[in-house]
Amino acid sequence: MTRRPRPDDGSASAAPDDAEPADTAPDVPAPDDAIVDDRPRHTPLWALLSGWLLGLEAWLRSHGGRGLRRGIRVFWAAVAAAGAFLLVGPVINPPMTLDDITSSASSATDDWIAREFAADYRIDRDDDGRLRAEVEERIDARFPDGVEATGIDRVLATEYQGHALDPSAISATLDGEPVEVAIRRDATQLTVTIDGGEPLSGDHEFEVRYRLQDLAYPTVDDATGDEVDLLEWDVFGPSWPQAFSGLDVTISIPDELDDRLIREPRGSLAWTLVGGGEWLEPEPDGPAGRVTYRMTNDQNIPPHAQAWFTMSFEAGTFAMPPVSPLFVVQSFGPLLPLALLVVALLFALAARAVAWADARGRPWFVARHDPPNVTPGIAAHVLGAPRAVELGEALDAIPQRSPRGGIDPAPRVRAARAARRTGRFGDLPRALTRYWFGADRRRIVADGLRRVPNGFVRDAFLAAPPALVFVQWGLVRQLSHQATLAVVWWPVAFVVASTVIAAIIMWIAWSSRPLTRRGALLKQHLRGIEAFAERTQLLDRGPSSDLALPYAVLGAEPGSAGRRVAAMLDAEIGDTTSRRGWRTPGYLTWPRLLVIGASLLLLPAMIAMIVLVPHPYERGIRSAAYDQELPGTLYTTVESAEIVGELTRSADGRAVVAVTERYEVAFDDSSGRVPQFAQQWRDRVEGQPLDLHLDAVRIDGDEVPFVTEQVRDTLLVHTMLREVLAGSHDVVVEYTLRSAAVGATGDEGGYGRGPTVDRVRWAALMEGWDLASSWRDLDTMEFAPTRVEFRVADDLYDLATESGWLTRDTDAADEVRDWPETVVPFGDVDEAVADPAQHGVEETTDDSGGELVAAVEFEDTEYGTPLALSVDDLGVRLDFPAGTFTGPDTEARRAWQAIAALPFAATLGLEVLAILVAGAGILAGLRRAPIAFRPGVFRDLLVWFAPAALLTAIVGFVWLTGDMVADHPVLPALGLPLVVALAAVVASLVLTRRKRAPV
Incomplete structure (x- = not known):
């Protein structure tokens, strides 16, 4: 027995107009139990903008027909063509290139x-x-x-x-x-x-x-x-x-x-x-x-x-x-297409809210039980309820009476399973796809329940945005060849913003389907069923064969309606059969959502790590002071340097290193910038701050202005001289490391495998110091005469377990690894350097008078700093038993070690995960196991996670190895797994493609 008579084609248009109940006529007075249907009031802005649009539409219709409409479309097509020309055509008024300038000499x-x-x-x-x-x-x-x-x-x-x-x-x-x-x-x-x-x-x-x-x-x-x-x-x-x-x-x-x-x-x-x-x-x-x-x-x-x-x-x-008007036009004129798109967006929103609003039904409706003569799918499009369509259709399929009497459980089980899916996030993609692209969306227009807005305004909303986007793209491309006039020019942001806004406008115009008068009356009918269902608790009590139930669930909150109907159907069936198998293949369970979401986040997470985490395999910190990139430092040359550091212990037990640096500096005024002096020191070691305080910078005895800048683990200082200096001048820099001791691992056994110590590591000069004076003589790369002196009281020096000048143990490691840092004991430089005289090295050590005074001098040589004392820094290191000083931060050191290991661990981990997942996919594909072809977590791992992990690992590998020497041991440690992961992921995708699924 069928539930209700249906039109032959299942559409509302098959029913004659006079088939509506008498009380749906517009002129019927409101009964006593009527529910007021107040129409929402629009904001004054929307009403004003929409009024302008309606007036413009009326004026255009009164002044032209199809010809004018075609002309407007041709106009926007021409605008789009102009934008395309700007985008892909030749650059208009390009700046002169070097070839243009040099070739002009022939016609001078x-x-x-x-x-x-x-x-x-x-x-x-x-x-x-x-x-x-x-x-x-x-x-x-x-x-x-x-x-x-x-x-x-x-x-x-x-x-x-x-x-x-x-x-x-x-x-x-x-x-x-x-x-x-x-x-x-x-x-x-x-x-x-x-x-x-x-x-x-x-x-x-x-x-x-x-x-x-x-x-x-x-x-x-x-x-x-x-x-x-x-x-x-x-x-x-x-x-x-x-x-x-x-x-x-x-x-x-x-x-x-x-x-x-x-x-x-x-x-x-x-x-x-x-x-x-x-x-x-x-x-x-x-x-x-x-x-x-x-x-x-x-x-x-x-x-x-x-x-x-x-x-x-x-x-x-x-x-x-x-500011001149022309400058304003030149600066902000290129943003005119974007501004027009923003204005068009406001008008499109106003049109959607007012001009293209639903037609008015009656000012009231009543609670009613009789179902409308449309399918639940059509009713869902009238109400705009996409998430409960499947549930309504499943309930509509339940017969009022079984041919044999009693209750047929099969359709109720199907409806209960649909109810369990309704309103859940995992069912949302499938529900929206059916709603937006199903046949009912077209049928509701054909049946006259909704209409497609038609006219000049809608044409403009569909044609103008892509044309303006092309113009905006073209202007960005053209102006990328010109000098920037103002700081407001952000090309990527303008391209993205214009594209997104245009897409929104076109979506509003394309998707707008306002209700007709007939559709508005049908909507009030459906709202009446919703009111009846609330009063009678229809979704809780049923029965499931009630003719109004498929329409009542459309107006309720989807999740609540699904739970209530599922409970009601379980009670009717008398068992919990529907609790199994309710997830369809297209349903996205939380594990699937987590897998897909994690896959999409892998690459952004890697990019964030690249931006935030220091590169663990850099060949030393790039010294901004010695790279000559600061304004005015390009031709500033250090002719000699004398640096004195003294280690003491403060009243609160901290290690303090007071430093005085004296330089003979040649300032060259041939540059177009004011000559400046710059210096740089480490103020953080293994994540532990040294509390570096810059006391003074003096030139020829006078204090000069300066600024400091944190550059990773270093503090950069450079002068801000106002006057132009020329020739040689005396520069004195004084600074203090007020917490110079850090927690470290001793060198017993090599490579820092010993016990924890309090380490004072003072770098008088950073790596690259020999390049700071190379401008003096490019043929010999002369090294400025330098004297580094270190002082420490005997009672404090006697506590040190190891002390001396920083050096590298070249015999303890192969050539490609970072040589482990060791020390040359004070007084033993002669043993560390094969021929100190040849390298211009001289060391003096004096431990009389209750104070150790150790000094090393380097004279001008064509070899630069001697290899034995050329590490990342030139300075001293003293290790003391743990607890000698206050200040070492073991927690900060552990955090630094973890951060330093993160890039390698993350990249290798992604490679291993990609290999494991792809390997499982290869085995499943060879066996043609259904799990490899059926939608689910395992297939999402193969299709989403493994490729995303491989791509992210490739990005991490390129970043980590970009500055490595060819035979660095980390290169094969990351490269070989990456090659295996690439082959495995490709093989798994090929073996698990849909065509190989078992029949």
Whole structure:
């Protein structure tokens, strides 16, 4: 016996309109037991935006039909095509490449050559405090025979660092005679054409006069870190395609501006990668009340050269103008597509909430028991309830009466199993897939219960986002070849944001299916069944064959409805059969979710470890002080060094090393940056802080400003000199290690396998010290004469179990491993170095007077630091019995050891796991075991976890071994398992593919 009559095609459209019950008519008055169905009020913003959209739709419909609609689509297609051209086409206005510049030398004489370029800049402050520059340029030009040129073009910038320069008062002369000038402007530059009216030949003199505003701009001085007003100006301007053989530039400033200079001005000249400059001195015969600086050059320079002067003034010297409108447009204009997408997203949300909202039913509905004449699947799409569709359909399949009488348990068992799945997270992917891509989604539109919004606005929401995304991508690609104008330019973020926003807009437009009037009435019918079920506890009491039950579960909370119906069905059946086998093959159990989730997190976790964990196999800490990467330290050379350290014990029992470093330092002022001095020390050993405190930095007896920076386990200090130093100067650095003792393992048995000790390890100079002075003589790589002295009281020294200079035991390990660190006892350097005199090594030791004074000196040699004393650091090490000092942190040391071992252990562990899982998959695939082909945890391990573990292990292997020597023992320890894992994972995927599943 069937449950209820059904239309032939199972759709609501097969039933005639007059088949609805009489009380569904819109004009029926509300009964006494009616439930008010208040429509939610939309926010004023959504209502306003939606009103605009509806007005725009109406206006477009009134002004055109299909032709206008096609035209709008063609327009967005053209926008997309333009974006695609920007993305894959040639770069528009590309910057000149090195080849462009060098090849231009061959055509330097095609028009004219500048014999000499002279420019006089008169810098002043106007009444408002803003910078004003009066410029006079003299160009001695030679026009070769046969050239038809009648004049020259001079290109001036109109925009600079966000300021509008406003070139004005432009005039010119040709051979001393005034001539009219033609001015052509574009967005960022102005071209002045000086035309003599007839072809020119031979030598001619051009003079150009003009006024510029606001050349200075606020910035941070890289030498001091302070705010300054910087005037850095290229005298040639945006374009100078001429060769020249002479340059003479003068800059005149009043005395009050000269007093606000923080250092001497600098003039520079460059062509491609070749350039130079000098710090400028005031001219001795300048006019009264003004100071004049001059930069000159008498060499032949090819086309497209740059010549600029730099003047750094105290902050606030000049009043700064507001940012120019063009700069705002150039900086933020490329973000216009993204801004339009954000606005479109707001309009799409408003359209979905208001313009495309569900049609209004009656202002009330009543609780009712009679089921609608639609399937539960259609009803679920009317209610928007995707998670309970399967349960509703399973209940709908339960017959009202068995042909033999009694209760048929089979359909109830199926429904109970569906109820146990309903609302669970593991069933969500399958439920959503059925809901969004099933036939009912199309049928509900065909039946007239929901509609697809149609019109100009929806077309725009579907066509505009991809077009704008293409434009945004194209702009990002084009601007990647240009200089960045503002700090707001984050290309990757803009690409990702525009893509995501466009996808959301298109999804809103594509997925919107508002209810029609008929669908809204049906929804109220279903809500009435929901109200009836709540009043009668239908989901708890049943019976399961109730005609309204399949629809009642759609309106309830899915998880609660599933549990309640399952309990009710178990009671009807009289057993717990449904508690077994309710998980379908597509159901994601928690073990499966954990396996898939862990697989997806492996690679991000490895990337996070690479970012956060120090590389355990680096060839030593990269010394920033000696790598010459700090501003101003490139040409700073240490000519000699004398370092004295003294070990004492503080009142609270800590080991204290007080250090005084004296250097003879040569500062070279040929660099464009202020010469600076830098030094670096270890302030953490095996995870234990040494509490390094920098006491003072003095140059020629005067304290100078400096900054410190933590660089991994080291403290970097570099000066912040404001003035330009040149020549040799005395530099004194004083610092203290206020907790110099750390917990360590002694060297008994080699490789640190002895008992725990309190170790004082003082590194006077870090690895790379020999490179710090290599600029002095690149042929010999001379090493600066260095003296390292160490002092310790006898009573404290007598407690040491081992002490001496740091060295390496080259006989205790093969050549590829990091040689274990050992010590040369004080006074035994002669035995450690085969020929100390040849290596320029001299040691002195004095233990009289109650204090040990040990010193080692290195003279200039062409070999650098002697090998016997060249370890990661140059210094001393003393081991004391554990407990001699307070301060060693064993917990921090254990944590450091664990972190140091983590990258190797993680990479090797992933390789082993991939091998084990893939090996099990190979065995199961060879035997064609069903578990290898059936969805479940084991197959997820094969398909998800093993490949993800292999990929993550490859990333970890590349990171760990990227800086290794070819025969490092860790390389095969990680490489061989990785090769095995790769072969095993590929084999397991091939052997367990679906086609090999047993029939």
